Amino acid sequence: MAFVELSGTSLAYRTRDGEVLALDAADMAVEKGEFTAVVGPSGCGKSTLMKLVTGLRPPTAGTVSVAGERVRGPLKIAGMAFQNATLLPWRTVRDNVLLPLEIVKPHRSRIRSHRREYEERADAILETVGLAGFGDRFPWELSGGMQQRVSLCRALVHEPELLMLDEPFAALDAFTREELWCVLRDLWQEQHFTCILVTHDLREAVFLADTIHVMSARPGRILHRHVIDIPRPRDLEILYDRASVDIIHTLRHQIAGVRQQ
Amino acid sequence: MSAVNTERLAPWIITIALFLLWEAACILFDMPAYVLPRPTLVLAEMWNFKGAILLNSLQTLWTTVAGFAIAVVFGLALGIFIGWSKAIYSGLYPVMIGFNSIPKVAVVPILVLWFGVGTVPAILTAFLISFFPIVVNVATGLATLEPEMEDVLRALGASKLEIMLKVGIPRSMPYFFGSLKVAITLAFVGAIISETIAANSGLGHLMLQAQANFEVPLVFGCLIALAILGIAMYAIFALLEQRMTGWAFRSGINAG
Numbered sequence: 001m002a003f004v005e006l007s008g009t010s011l012a013y014r015t016r017d018g019e020v021l022a023l024d025a026a027d028m029a030v031e032k033g034e035f036t037a038v039v040g041p042s043g044c045g046k047s048t049l050m051k052l053v054t055g056l057r058p059p060t061a062g063t064v065s066v067a068g069e070r071v072r073g074p075l076k077i078a079g080m081a082f083q084n085a086t087l088l089p090w091r092t093v094r095d096n097v098l099l100p101l102e103i104v105k106p107h108r109s110r111i112r113s114h115r116r117e118y119e120e121r122a123d124a125i126l127e128t129v130g131l132a133g134f135g136d137r138f139p140w141e142l143s144g145g146m147q148q149r150v151s152l153c154r155a156l157v158h159e160p161e162l163l164m165l166d167e168p169f170a171a172l173d174a175f176t177r178e179e180l181w182c183v184l185r186d187l188w189q190e191q192h193f194t195c196i197l198v199t200h201d202l203r204e205a206v207f208l209a210d211t212i213h214v215m216s217a218r219p220g221r222i223l224h225r226h227v228i229d230i231p232r233p234r235d236l237e238i239l240y241d242r243a244s245v246d247i248i249h250t251l252r253h254q255i256a257g258v259r260q261q
Numbered sequence: 262m263s264a265v266n267t268e269r270l271a272p273w274i275i276t277i278a279l280f281l282l283w284e285a286a287c288i289l290f291d292m293p294a295y296v297l298p299r300p301t302l303v304l305a306e307m308w309n310f311k312g313a314i315l316l317n318s319l320q321t322l323w324t325t326v327a328g329f330a331i332a333v334v335f336g337l338a339l340g341i342f343i344g345w346s347k348a349i350y351s352g353l354y355p356v357m358i359g360f361n362s363i364p365k366v367a368v369v370p371i372l373v374l375w376f377g378v379g380t381v382p383a384i385l386t387a388f389l390i391s392f393f394p395i396v397v398n399v400a401t402g403l404a405t406l407e408p409e410m411e412d413v414l415r416a417l418g419a420s421k422l423e424i425m426l427k428v429g430i431p432r433s434m435p436y437f438f439g440s441l442k443v444a445i446t447l448a449f450v451g452a453i454i455s456e457t458i459a460a461n462s463g464l465g466h467l468m469l470q471a472q473a474n475f476e477v478p479l480v481f482g483c484l485i486a487l488a489i490l491g492i493a494m495y496a497i498f499a500l501l502e503q504r505m506t507g508w509a510f511r512s513g514i515n516a517g
């Protein structure tokens with residue numbers, strides 16, 4: 001059984017104007033340690049998919065399972081990051097990174113008594129994303145790209161088995177975005193968590209992912225699955241290789257087709 | 262003189278200028294003192310009655326602070342309760358608005374009926390009139406928590422209580438402290454209203470007495486005392502707000 005498995009999973013939101021079917025019988029399987037990207041037109045149900053996998057919402061049909069178990073409530077092991085960094089402005093960068101450890105076991109009961117050890121841990125992970133020495137700063141003192149790095153650190157500090165990223169780089173400028181692709185690539189290379197990345201940047205998907213899932217317009221279904229067998233480690237140059245360009249073209253066509261329906 | 266200094270001095274200069282203007286107008290139009298007394302006369306009268314004014318100011322201050330203190334405890338608790346979930350928020354919010362639209366002057370006679378003339382109705386009026394902005398601000402601070410932030414914590418297995426303690430309540434603090442300076446001013450208004458209707462002491466009562474005796478300069482003297490007290494209380498809580506929640510000013514979270 002795959003690490004993350006959706007079978008026939010649907011979700012209908014109940015709204016004032018009746019039910020909105022956001023996800024329609026989606027099938028998806030992600031192996032342990034796999035980096036997968038989900039692409040699709042906006043409003044097709046990508047964020048909904050994230051909520052289902054993390055157990056934040058129960059499906060209205062079908063099943064979701066993670067690590068061999070049926071998901072029946074919030075997962076308790078997932079790290080998440082979003083388009084806006086959602087850092088807490090009253091906490092320093094270091095204390096923002098430590099937030100998950102105040103909640104997950106076994107750290108929650110140790111963090112007060114082993115404060116120094118955990119602070120070093122936060123500083124170490126900040127260093128891996130190029131933010132050495134920024135622990136005592138406040139989020140508002142940082143640029144958007146730096147805040148997003150902190151957000152990645154917060155998502156990973158408890159060494160989750162599953163990392164869920166919902167368009168984390170969408171609000172950044174092109175250069176910063178490419179820098180952060182490399183940051184994420186290195187983090188994944190090192191820790192090898194399972195990662196589901198929602199994006200509508202096709203180059204981002206090709207550069208980072210092992211597999212790419214293409215979704216249809218609402219109600220979302222998983223239409224295609226591509227395996228990206230570009231060898232690792234990858235650098236930004238590979239995006240100009242023939243293989244990458246071909247995949248990006250194919251993806252673009254598929255999404256354009258979906259949007260016209 | 263630097264620009265910063267000018268900015269600091271401006272309110273004082275303008276206040277003094279207003280008083281001078283008032284004085285000049287009274288002299289120029291030969292205003293009788295029983296219509297609009299000159300400020301110098303008012304100040305002299307305040308000096309004559311300094312004992313009474315001080316004593317009654319203290320009484321008003323005490324009722325205001327007592328009513329305000331109850332409002333803070335009650336407002337904070339009710340605000341957290343209402344902001345706890347979207348369902349409670351949307352259910353109770355209209356009720357709160359309805360309650361707040363009752364003019365509190367109308368409640369004073371009932372309070373007097375229940376508690377008699379004196380300090381208790383004044384404290385209760387101060388409380389009733391001032392708890393509302395605290396409730397609304399705290400509840401709004403909680404209810405406008407970014408859903409993504411909640412998702413991050415829930416995906417780690419955080420309970421609702423943990424989410425509130427770690428994020429909701431700290432986040433609503435700028436809203437809370439922002440509401441205090443409004444609430445203290447309202448509590449003050451409440452105390453005065455009640456004192457002018459049914460009390461044996463307090464600035465409101467003193468003013469009413471002075472008016473009954475046609476001591477117009479003293480009426481104005483009481484007004485000035487009221488203004489000084491009101492401004493002082495507002496200033497204290499505005500300062501407290503800045504001290505406690507400097508991060509909110511700098512990070513751009515805007516509390517009403």
Ligand SMILES: Nc1ncnc2c1ncn2[C@@H]1O[C@H](COP(=O)(O)OP(=O)(O)O)[C@@H](O)[C@H]1O
Pocket residue numbers: 013014015020021022041042043044045046047048049218
């Ligand atoms: N909480 C909600 N209530 C009602 N409808 C929703 C809710 N969340 C999302 N939707 C609807 O479901 C569809 C898919 O949304 P979403 O998963 O956010 O799309 P995406 O992330 O791909 O842009 C959209 O049409 C959206 O309007």
Ligand SMILES: [Mg+2]
Pocket residue numbers: 046047166
């Ligand atoms: Mg989305």
